Amino acid sequence: MSNPQQLRYSKEHEWLSNAEAGVSTVGITEHAANALGDVVYVQLPEVGDTVTAGETCGELESTKSVSDLYSPVTGEVVEANQDVVDDPSLVNTAPFEGGWLFKVKVTDEPGDLLSADEYTEFAS
Amino acid sequence: MSNAPRLTSLDALHRSLGATMTDFAGWDMPLRYGSERDEHTAVRTRAGLFDLSHMGEITVTGPDAMKALNYALVGNIATIGLGRARYTMICQEDGGIVDDLIVYRLGETEYMVVANAGNAGIVLDAITERAAGFDAEVRDDRDAYALIAVQGPESPGILASVTDADLDGLKYYAGLPGTVAGVPALIARTGYTGEDGFELFVAPEHAEQLWRALTEAGQDAGLVPCGLSCRDTLRLEAGMPLYGHELTTALTPFDAGLGRVVKFEKDGDFVGRTALEAAAEKAAANPPRKLVGLIAEGRRVPRAGFSVVSGGEVVGEVTSGAPSPTLGKPIAMAYVDAAHAAPGTTGVGIDIRGTHEAYEVVALPFYKRQK
Numbered sequence A: 001m002s003n004p005q006q007l008r009y010s011k012e013h014e015w016l017s018n019a020e021a022g023v024s025t026v027g028i029t030e031h032a033a034n035a036l037g038d039v040v041y042v043q044l045p046e047v048g049d050t051v052t053a054g055e056t057c058g059e060l061e062s063t064k065s066v067s068d069l070y071s072p073v074t075g076e077v078v079e080a081n082q083d084v085v086d087d088p089s090l091v092n093t094a095p096f097e098g099g100w101l102f103k104v105k106v107t108d109e110p111g112d113l114l115s116a117d118e119y120t121e122f123a124s
Numbered sequence B: 001m002s003n004a005p006r007l008t009s010l011d012a013l014h015r016s017l018g019a020t021m022t023d024f025a026g027w028d029m030p031l032r033y034g035s036e037r038d039e040h041t042a043v044r045t046r047a048g049l050f051d052l053s054h055m056g057e058i059t060v061t062g063p064d065a066m067k068a069l070n071y072a073l074v075g076n077i078a079t080i081g082l083g084r085a086r087y088t089m090i091c092q093e094d095g096g097i098v099d100d101l102i103v104y105r106l107g108e109t110e111y112m113v114v115a116n117a118g119n120a121g122i123v124l125d126a127i128t129e130r131a132a133g134f135d136a137e138v139r140d141d142r143d144a145y146a147l148i149a150v151q152g153p154e155s156p157g158i159l160a161s162v163t164d165a166d167l168d169g170l171k172y173y174a175g176l177p178g179t180v181a182g183v184p185a186l187i188a189r190t191g192y193t194g195e196d197g198f199e200l201f202v203a204p205e206h207a208e209q210l211w212r213a214l215t216e217a218g219q220d221a222g223l224v225p226c227g228l229s230c231r232d233t234l235r236l237e238a239g240m241p242l243y244g245h246e247l248t249t250a251l252t253p254f255d256a257g258l259g260r261v262v263k264f265e266k267d268g269d270f271v272g273r274t275a276l277e278a279a280a281e282k283a284a285a286n287p288p289r290k291l292v293g294l295i296a297e298g299r300r301v302p303r304a305g306f307s308v309v310s311g312g313e314v315v316g317e318v319t320s321g322a323p324s325p326t327l328g329k330p331i332a333m334a335y336v337d338a339a340h341a342a343p344g345t346t347g348v349g350i351d352i353r354g355t356h357e358a359y360e361v362v363a364l365p366f367y368k369r370q371k
Helices: A030-036 A082-086 A116-123 B011-016 B036-045 B065-072 B117-130 B155-160 B204-217 B228-237 B273-285
Strands: A014-016 A023-028 A039-043 A056-062 A066-070 A074-080 A102-108 B020-024 B027-032 B048-051 B056-061 B085-091 B097-107 B110-115 B137-140 B146-151 B175-180 B183-188 B197-202 B290-296 B307-310 B313-324 B329-336 B348-352 B355-362
Touching (some): B027 B036, B027 B228, B056 B065, B065 B117, B097 B117, B097 B183, B146 B155, B155 B204, B228 B313, B290 B348
Antiparallel strands (some): A039 A056, A074 A102, B020 B027, B175 B183, B183 B197, B290 B329, B313 B329
């Protein structure tokens, strides 16, 4: 599997897009989606919530397990992907595209996010 | 004892198919090959192929084989016809369930007992000990067999294309020796998916040849390899108990709602009889918790150990839960107080990490195939 070069990655297997007008998109990686198996339920932070880098902000439930969703950055949630709430399998089928999870107005980000190559090595 | 996981004779094949492997009862087994929902759907609508080589086979032979098993197990082994199979259990002296089993009668005085992987050693030891006073030999055949299951509505056609055995004459819960894809096999019409299907016991060195032949024979019918993950959702939809979840040593068959497997009328004593008679009387007079089905109104998935609640009180416990691919909603099996166990009971919920999610009480199974 290939991890898009233009994204940055957390060690909790989230990806973060480059900010456009201060807003970044967050999702989980294909590696994480494969490890979870079929995702059947997604609980996302709500618009207006403040999320904190490295802290849980939601839940991803698959056939066999429940995983916490961590935020890779600190900021205010400006959009949650309703499509993925309605059809959680998007996390499996399009983790870097239609399966994105939420958009956040970033106020702070930790310095330890990984590049695509670093993440690929970390997750292998 | 080594802690390294045991590998089935199909291990290399699973890895070449890209299986996600998982530890299961000390064995490295395929969890899924792709999407577990697709595998589940394949078994419900077409056919699926499973490696079940981790199951534990125990052969009991000799003039007293039937009597030895009648003493060791709670079922009536005397009434199993030649070439037939029976679902039964082995219990402790106190009535607690050691394991659920399938017993195949392979010959006049030859039986094969199939135990769950995690209990195979315990069951082997118990049967060996209990058979000591009988003219019967108990043989550990765990390494003598690989077990491949082909399950689903297309499975009779697929199997028929690679065997001359009379499958039409093979009833549900029956088994006969034959040749499949050129290798000798015990062909049993049994399974754990709620579908028609077959379980094929073969020598481990023949497993790969058989797997490849079935894969090829099933290609046009849409057969896919299937892992333990979909096996669990299939058996849950079919309301079939799983050892360690619905069945434990803390429960008698009567507590588990499976008292019908205990045959008090059979000849001779059997291990657990006294305790089980008491459990049967108690169950009749004062029903214990009942095993029921629960269907979610929402989408959050219940897991084993979660509390069933009603009016703020805990009234039961989930034993198995999963999203049901066939129903499109989360489902669970749970032991629930008799007062809340009737299908249609309202106001029942499951505590899912602090939130009480509404559930509907239904009779098991959730899914029954059309015959």
